Amino acid sequence: xxxxxxxxxxxxxxxxxxxxxxxxxxxxxxxxxxxxxxxxxxxxxxxxxxxxxxxxxxxxxxxxxxxxxxxxxxxxxxxxxxxxxxxxxxxxxxxxxxxxxxxxxxxxxxxxxxxxxxxxxxxxxxxxxxxxxxxxxxxxxxxxxxxxxxxxxxxxxxxxxxxxxxxxxxxxxxxxxxxxxxxxxxxxxxxxxxxxxxxxxxxxxxxxxxxxxxxxxxxxxxxxxxxxxxxxxxxxxxxxxxxxxxxxxxxxxxxxxxxxxxxxxxxxxxxxxxxxxxxxxxxxxxxxxxxxxxxxxxxxxxxxxxxxxxxxxxxxxxxxxxxxxxxxxxxxxxxxxxxxxxxxxxxxxxxxxxxxxxxxxxxxxxxxxxxxxxxxxxxxxxxxxxxxxxxxxxxxxxxxxxxxxxxxxxxxxxxxxxxxxxxxxxxxxxxxxxxxxxxxxxxxxxxxxxxxxxxxxxxxxxxxxx
Ligand SMILES: *[C@@H]1O[C@H](CO)[C@@H](O)[C@H](O)[C@H]1NC(C)=O
Ligand SMILES: *[C@@H]1O[C@H](CO)[C@@H](O)[C@H](O)[C@H]1NC(C)=O
Ligand SMILES: *[C@@H]1O[C@H](CO)[C@@H](O)[C@H](O)[C@H]1NC(C)=O
Ligand SMILES: *[C@@H]1O[C@H](CO)[C@@H](O)[C@H](O)[C@H]1NC(C)=O
Ligand SMILES: *[C@@H]1O[C@H](CO)[C@@H](O)[C@H](O)[C@H]1NC(C)=O
Numbered sequence: 001x002x003x004x005x006x007x008x009x010x011x012x013x014x015x016x017x018x019x020x021x022x023x024x025x026x027x028x029x030x031x032x033x034x035x036x037x038x039x040x041x042x043x044x045x046x047x048x049x050x051x052x053x054x055x056x057x058x059x060x061x062x063x064x065x066x067x068x069x070x071x072x073x074x075x076x077x078x079x080x081x082x083x084x085x086x087x088x089x090x091x092x093x094x095x096x097x098x099x100x101x102x103x104x105x106x107x108x109x110x111x112x113x114x115x116x117x118x119x120x121x122x123x124x125x126x127x128x129x130x131x132x133x134x135x136x137x138x139x140x141x142x143x144x145x146x147x148x149x150x151x152x153x154x155x156x157x158x159x160x161x162x163x164x165x166x167x168x169x170x171x172x173x174x175x176x177x178x179x180x181x182x183x184x185x186x187x188x189x190x191x192x193x194x195x196x197x198x199x200x201x202x203x204x205x206x207x208x209x210x211x212x213x214x215x216x217x218x219x220x221x222x223x224x225x226x227x228x229x230x231x232x233x234x235x236x237x238x239x240x241x242x243x244x245x246x247x248x249x250x251x252x253x254x255x256x257x258x259x260x261x262x263x264x265x266x267x268x269x270x271x272x273x274x275x276x277x278x279x280x281x282x283x284x285x286x287x288x289x290x291x292x293x294x295x296x297x298x299x300x301x302x303x304x305x306x307x308x309x310x311x312x313x314x315x316x317x318x319x320x321x322x323x324x325x326x327x328x329x330x331x332x333x334x335x336x337x338x339x340x341x342x343x344x345x346x347x348x349x350x351x352x353x354x355x356x357x358x359x360x361x362x363x364x365x366x367x368x369x370x371x372x373x374x375x376x377x378x379x380x381x382x383x384x385x386x387x388x389x390x391x392x393x394x395x396x397x398x399x400x401x402x403x404x405x406x407x408x409x410x411x412x413x414x415x416x417x418x419x420x421x422x423x424x425x426x427x428x429x430x431x432x433x434x435x436x437x438x439x440x441x442x443x444x445x446x447x448x449x450x451x452x453x454x455x456x457x458x459x460x461x462x463x464x465x466x
Contacts, residue, residue, distance in 0.1 A: 080097045082433070082447070083095050091438065091447060094448070095328065096287065096314075096328065097286045099285070103317050104317075108316055109315075114209060116179075117205070118183075119181075120181075120202065121179075121182060123179065123185065123202050124189065138170060138267065139171055139229075140170060140253075140269075141170060141171040141232065141233045141253055142174065142229075143171045143172070143173050144174040144235060145175050145237055145238070146215060146236055146238065146239075147175045147177055147239050148206055148211065148239075149180035149200075150180070154239045155191075155239075157390060159195065159197075162242055162245060162397070165245075165397060165398065165399055166244075166245035169246055171249065174197050174199050175197055175198050175199070176215070176219050176236075177206065178206040179204060180200070180206060181206065201222055203218070212317055212318055213317065213318055214321070215318060216319075217309045217318070217322075219236070220234075221306035224303045224306060232257055232267065232268055232298065233276075233299075234302050235296040236294070236295060237293065237380070238293045240293075240382060240383055240390075241294050241380055241381065242397075243380055244379050246399070247342075247377075247378070248296075252296070252336065254267075256269055256270055256271050258270050269299070272298055272300050273298065273301065273331070274298045274334040275290055275295055276296040277335070277337070278290060279291075279337045281426045281430045285317075287324065288323065288427065288446050289319050289323035290319055292319035293380070293382040294338075295319070301333065308329050309321075309325060312324075312328045312329070323448060327448055330447070332438070332444065332447075332449075332450045333448060334450050334452060335445075335449040336452060337455070338379060338380065339377075340369055340371075341366040341378070342378065342379040342380065343381075344369055345369055346372065346382065346389060346393065347371050347372060347420050348389065350364055350370070350372035350420040350422075351372045356392065357406075358373045358389075359372060359373055359405060359406065360372035361420075365420075368420075369425045370420065370423055373393065374405065375405060376401075376404075378402050381393050434446050438450055440453075442455075443455065
């Protein structure tokens with residue numbers, strides 16, 4: 001039962017970081033043979049130089065993306081709720097459910113016992129050989145991609161698509177990797193000497209369990225203790241997420257900043273304890289939290305979470321960890337929701353029939369968490385595991401954001417069997433008793449997530465509340 005549910009969690013979280021354990025000779029022979037076969041097939045079709053020969057696993061497999069999540073289970077509600085019977089006039093008290101977290105099918109207690117398969121030698125400082133001159137521009141936003149050290153190919157794809165396209169957006173761009181180990185060290189050093197955009201978390205080994213549990217909080221710790229700069233907002237995102245950084249900055253971040261005072265144009269956040277992300281509910285772990293594909297936090301959260309981790313030692317999926325730490329510490333965080341037209345899982349089945357474009361059919365359902373691209377609201381597109389999907393999506397953006405959607409009509413569907421599923425966002429299935437009004441009249445979920453004034457449980461502006 002647990003395994004069945006964890007499948008849904010797996011496919012939704014979009015595991016992008018592959019295990020890089022020791023590999024047998026047999027694996028190498030098989031990989032080389034299949035890489036050769038694939039290379040022969042692809043000759044003449046490939047436009048980008050492939051760096052897969054540098055990585056120790058085959059390039060992104062051609063398997064289709066995971067299917068849309070199943071509808072929420074209609075079985076009996078979980079026997080879990082606030083700690084004590086609620087006292088009238090007081091907020092409910094929530095503790096995390098008493099259970100061991102499951103991380104991509106591995107029990108947290110088992111996973112944490114795993115030992116690194118190579119020595120964690122300190123990464124020698126490897127600054128850029130020819131750093132660009134300081135342009136003096138302020139960059140209040142740090143956009144960071146949590147990445148496997150071994151996934152050089154994906155980093156190149158990201159550098160040469162959205163990162164390059166949106167270089168005028170006032171953000172610093174970084175990749176966050178764990179200790180690459182002695183064999184990879186020289187290559188990764190050389191990479192940083194060329195691009196200067198790597199943050200290396202020396203004390204972590206590069207494996208999928210670490211990446212999906214403690215890496216984000218340990219990254220925040222690095223920022224709080226070692227970052228040469230302090231940022232107003234820090235985004236964390238996965239490698240299979242394409243970011244329209246222009247729209248993210250203009251619509252979600254810039255409105256939450258203002259000049260520090262009248263004699264400077266330095267922008268500072270006008271909010272604290274705030275997170276921008278997609279509201280999500282995991283019925284297996286009975287907790288609501290921001291979907292891990294992308295979320296953005298104010299600097300005070302970056303400083304807070306490592307402190308809470310030192311106190312409470314939570315090991316769970318990285319996005320769930322944040323919720324459980326905040327619950328244990330009785331901390332509230334304002335949740336700014338990115339809705340389903342803004343951040344969604346890319347569903348190729350929703351593409352216009354007969355076209356090789358990422359645009360959605362005209363009868364698409366933008367209230368679903370899975371669809372193709374539609375209209376001007378698009379900020380973040382997730383599940384772009386295949387390079388060709390990534391390039392197709394990147395192709396409809398320019399430095400101003402998403403290009404105008406080409407007009408319909410589309411061809412009639414060639415195959416009636418390939419209909420998209422349009423599954424519902426999972427926060428629709430949050431149990432009623434998770435919700436209450438905070439003292440100031442805003443909605444509060446799980447005792448942690450505070451919606452902005454006027455936003456309803458459906459994440460829309462609540463007109464009746466005005
Ligand atoms: C990567 O290069 C940047 C820019 O020179 C530098 O600030 C940073 O410390 C380097 N990172 C590592 C891990 O050496
Ligand atoms: C405005 O902020 C800057 C930077 O913090 C500070 O140096 C300056 O004194 C401030 N000016 C006023 C008028 O408060
Ligand atoms: C946010 O918190 C920091 C640190 O406590 C404080 O300096 C800043 O003024 C706060 N900003 C807002 C908008 O409350
Ligand atoms: C999401 O928000 C945008 C901007 O406020 C709005 O135009 C769009 O209709 C919303 N989409 C959904 C599915 O609620
Ligand atoms: C909208 O606000 C009213 C009054 O505050 C509240 O009773 C109602 O439940 C809210 N609707 C939603 C969808 O949150």
